[in-house]
Amino acid sequence: AAGVIQSPRHLIKEKRETATLKCYPIPRHDTVYWYQQGPGQDPQFLISFYEKMQSDKGSIPDRFSAQQFSDYHSELNMSSLELGDSALYFCASSLRETQYFGPGTRLLVL
Amino acid sequence: GDSVTQMEGPVTLSEEAFLTINCTYTATGYPSLFWYVQYPGEGLQLLLKATKADDKGSNKGFEATYRKETTSFHLEKGSVQVSDSAVYFCALSPGDGNTGKLIFGQGTTLQVKP
Numbered sequence: 490a491a492g493v494i495q496s497p498r499h500l501i502k503e504k505r506e507t508a509t510l511k512c513y514p515i516p517r518h519d520t521v522y523w524y525q526q527g528p529g530q531d532p533q534f535l536i537s538f539y540e541k542m543q544s545d546k547g548s549i550p551d552r553f554s555a556q557q558f559s560d561y562h563s564e565l566n567m568s569s570l571e572l573g574d575s576a577l578y579f580c581a582s583s584l585r586e587t588q589y590f591g592p593g594t595r596l597l598v599l
Numbered sequence: 600g601d602s603v604t605q606m607e608g609p610v611t612l613s614e615e616a617f618l619t620i621n622c623t624y625t626a627t628g629y630p631s632l633f634w635y636v637q638y639p640g641e642g643l644q645l646l647l648k649a650t651k652a653d654d655k656g657s658n659k660g661f662e663a664t665y666r667k668e669t670t671s672f673h674l675e676k677g678s679v680q681v682s683d684s685a686v687y688f689c690a691l692s693p694g695d696g697n698t699g700k701l702i703f704g705q706g707t708t709l710q711v712k713p
């Protein structure tokens with residue numbers, strides 16, 4: 490069965506640089522979620538989209554923005570990167586209640 | 600606000616031992632409850648879920664029952680295997696028309712020794 494696809498899987502950036510993370514949900518899923526998991530931490534909700542409209546917002550810094558496109562893929566844009574942004578970023582998609590997670594993008598900010 | 604609390608780890612067991620990982624929650628509405636598992640270097644995989652009180656979720660020998668009276672969703676398995684070694688996250692999705700975001704507990708690391 491098709492799963493959630495995230496790219497890139499690994500990303501290394503310098504401080505103050507910009508990063509773009511991509512997420513391709515499971516076909517026919519209408520909702521996309523983004524989570525951030527710091528080292529040894531639980532995942533924290535960042536933002537979600539339902540039918541291409543932002544549906545909820547969590548602890549997402551103002552330096553981050555996201556959108557969902559007409560083909561339902563989503564991108565998380567991160568600017569002015571800080572060392573503390575180093576984390577695993579998960580995308581999840583759902584049709585109803587159950588969320589299915591992608592493998593994550595591991596971002597390292599140097 | 601809504602929250603999830605899990606027992607601290609790591610939990611270390613011998614193969615074939617009985618497993619319990621405690622999870623309690625605080626929620627204002629009627630949440631759905633989930634257990635996710637994360638193997639080293641991998642993403643989160645849904646293990647089981649329960650959407651209303653007294654529901655029992657089960658999968659791969661793991662079970663958890665949604666107990667509204669004790670606000671708990673403890674994970675159990677009768678006989679663990681080395682391959683069960685992973686981090687287990689309890690999570691809730693707030694009810695009452697919420698957009699479905701998941702609120703996770705802090706995770707419990709399980710180590711199973713041969």
